[in-house]
Amino acid sequence: MSSAPLQPILRPHPPSSISSFSSPRRTRPSPLARPCRLAAAREMPWPHVLTVAGSDSGGGAGIQADVKACAALGAYCSSVITAVTAQNTAGVQGVHLVPEEFIRKQLNSVLSDMSVDVVKTGMLPSVGIVQILCESLRKFPVKALVVDPVMVSTSGDSLSDPSTLKNYRDELFAMADIVTPNVKEASKLLGGVSLHTVSDMRDAAASIYKFGPRYVLVKGGDMPDSSEAIDVFYDGKEFIELRGHRIKTRNTHGTGCTLASSIAAELAKGSTMLHAVRVAKNFVESALDHSKDLTIGNGPQGPFDHLFRLKFPPYNIGSQQRFNPDSLFLYAVTDSRMNKKWGHSIEDAVKAAIEGGATIVQLREKDVESREFLEAAKACVEICKSSGVPLLINDRVDIALACNADGVHVGQSDISARKVRELLGPGKIIGVSCKTPAQAEQAWNDGADYIGCGGVFPTTTKANNPTLGFEGLKTVCLASKLPVVAIGGINATNAGSVMELGIPNLKGVAVVSALFDREHVMAETMNLRSILTNALCSV
Numbered sequence: 001m002s003s004a005p006l007q008p009i010l011r012p013h014p015p016s017s018i019s020s021f022s023s024p025r026r027t028r029p030s031p032l033a034r035p036c037r038l039a040a041a042r043e044m045p046w047p048h049v050l051t052v053a054g055s056d057s058g059g060g061a062g063i064q065a066d067v068k069a070c071a072a073l074g075a076y077c078s079s080v081i082t083a084v085t086a087q088n089t090a091g092v093q094g095v096h097l098v099p100e101e102f103i104r105k106q107l108n109s110v111l112s113d114m115s116v117d118v119v120k121t122g123m124l125p126s127v128g129i130v131q132i133l134c135e136s137l138r139k140f141p142v143k144a145l146v147v148d149p150v151m152v153s154t155s156g157d158s159l160s161d162p163s164t165l166k167n168y169r170d171e172l173f174a175m176a177d178i179v180t181p182n183v184k185e186a187s188k189l190l191g192g193v194s195l196h197t198v199s200d201m202r203d204a205a206a207s208i209y210k211f212g213p214r215y216v217l218v219k220g221g222d223m224p225d226s227s228e229a230i231d232v233f234y235d236g237k238e239f240i241e242l243r244g245h246r247i248k249t250r251n252t253h254g255t256g257c258t259l260a261s262s263i264a265a266e267l268a269k270g271s272t273m274l275h276a277v278r279v280a281k282n283f284v285e286s287a288l289d290h291s292k293d294l295t296i297g298n299g300p301q302g303p304f305d306h307l308f309r310l311k312f313p314p315y316n317i318g319s320q321q322r323f324n325p326d327s328l329f330l331y332a333v334t335d336s337r338m339n340k341k342w343g344h345s346i347e348d349a350v351k352a353a354i355e356g357g358a359t360i361v362q363l364r365e366k367d368v369e370s371r372e373f374l375e376a377a378k379a380c381v382e383i384c385k386s387s388g389v390p391l392l393i394n395d396r397v398d399i400a401l402a403c404n405a406d407g408v409h410v411g412q413s414d415i416s417a418r419k420v421r422e423l424l425g426p427g428k429i430i431g432v433s434c435k436t437p438a439q440a441e442q443a444w445n446d447g448a449d450y451i452g453c454g455g456v457f458p459t460t461t462k463a464n465n466p467t468l469g470f471e472g473l474k475t476v477c478l479a480s481k482l483p484v485v486a487i488g489g490i491n492a493t494n495a496g497s498v499m500e501l502g503i504p505n506l507k508g509v510a511v512v513s514a515l516f517d518r519e520h521v522m523a524e525t526m527n528l529r530s531i532l533t534n535a536l537c538s539v
């Protein structure tokens with residue numbers, strides 16, 4: 001089942017403002033293309049989430065979590081603060097409500113001036129606040145409303161007046177696109193029913209759906225005795241169980257706020273509801289995993305790092321940027337069988353490709369003994385280093401580590417990119433072969449730097465490789481937050497047409513046989529490079 005895209009039910013937006021292709025990074029022009037692309041100054045829409053929630057002085061949940069989650073997922077986040085809490089990793093020490101009229105004022109300030117795509121609600125501690133919010137939403141309609149019915153903090157402290165329950169159900173839920181209770185909140189909303197199983201969660205989702213939201217997500221993160229974190233998604237017809245890993249960590253403070261604001265950020269970017277929920281769940285799981293050993297505070301429940309991706313290049317601002325996506329422009333991938341056929345050593349083939357203008361090299365040596373591979377790889381590292389061309393190793397993390405290569409390229413049946421990142425550390429380049437948007441999303445979550453997408457055309461170099469064609473390539477590129485290199489059957493005849501697609505994050509082509517199944521590797525590379533440069537200039 002797939003959920004329908006959200007219609008701008010309440011306020012029409014300019015079509016460009018809800019595009020799912022709105023990541024600023026996607027339109028950054030390639031320096032290689034700069035002479036030809038100076039004209040293309042465009043207005044960039046910025047997906048916008050307004051969070052209406054409480055401040056957490058500890059910085060892990062509430063407004064602070066919402067702002068960080070939206071930032072991490074590429075959405076702008078404005079905020080209306082409903083309450084100020086004195087809170088830390090031990091619990092909530094105090095709550096100070098913001099006067100209701102001042103909440104109205106904040107809502108008015110933001111909604112009357114800015115084009116908000118999605119409103120996400122967190123702590124709404126009084127009946128009056130819920131009413132003011134509903135009035136504001138009727139006056140300033142938005143594309144979607146995400147309601148996280150925050151009633152109790154993760155430390156067990158009450159965050160809302162019990163009288164708001166009825167008001168939540170009767171007024172706010174009817175306007176909501178999605179409501180995201182955890183099992184405790186679902187139980188409270190349903191008058192205290194107990195929820196112990198996934199089947200109970202389904203029943204709860206169906207009951208909450210009757211209050212009026214278009215979708216319900218009952219979160220099972222708190223369910224005991226399970227190695228999985230199972231959430232139940234319900235659209236009024238079908239239940240979908242979303243399964244994730246349960247990450248063992250004390251740093252889970254703010255997961256609910258983060259999940260809801262991540263859903264809001266994805267909706268603001270133009271996702272369908274189910275896709276937004278999947279991305280959000282994946283994001284929370286990755287953030288928890290990357291933060292499991294961090295320590296802040298002395299209490300039992302710590303915050304996690306929403307911006308964990310900033311630690312990975314190319315976002316590790318402050319340290320040297322070690323991957324330039326433009327290096328994907330002409331990606332030479334070696335093949336030992338072809339080299340043997342033409343009497344070329346790996347080193348000579350790599351040298352010739354670099355002299356011809358290859359901008360990155362991958363050693364893809366499927367038929368060479370490990371010891372011989374390592375010796376050749378060490379020599380190639382020196383050759384590439386002296387030319388400033390990155391050298392990656394296909395599949396073999398051990399060889400990459402042993403020769404200190406610049407990185408590794410892995411496919412869907414190889415060791416996962418996340419594991420490779422763990423093994424290589426943040427300073428190395430990781431590429432992942434992806435044939436679907438979901439695989440591209442996973443590569444991003446795993447900390448990869450680029451994806452290889454193919455086969456664009458049929459190839460005889462890789463057995464049983466499905467051909468995606470231009471349509472498949474475009475679909476994956478548009479879904480990918482990472483730069484892409486196209487691969488599969490690309491040669492001097494068709495390379496120009498790939499670059500002429502003019503897809504902003506498609507940075508180049510990766511080629512095996514058209515460079516290496518040839519007698520004159522350098523001449524073939526020079527020819528292909530000039531074809532690519534001409535094609536880029538014509539876009």
Ligand SMILES: Cc1ncc(COP(=O)(O)OP(=O)(O)O)c(N)n1
Nearest residue numbers: 394409410411412433452453487510
């Ligand atoms: C740049 C680039 N893209 C895709 C691949 C294919 O990797 P994989 O799917 O792991 O297949 P093998 O190359 O290992 O056969 C690649 N190598 N490089």
Ligand SMILES: Cc1nc(C(=O)O)sc1CCOP(=O)(O)O
Nearest residue numbers: 454455459461488489511512513
């Ligand atoms: C190694 C590889 N990966 C592919 C993918 O689709 O992921 S296609 C491919 C082979 C590319 O070789 P040639 O340039 O000779 O067609």
Ligand SMILES: [Mg+2]
Nearest residue numbers: 395410411414
């Ligand atoms: Mg592989």
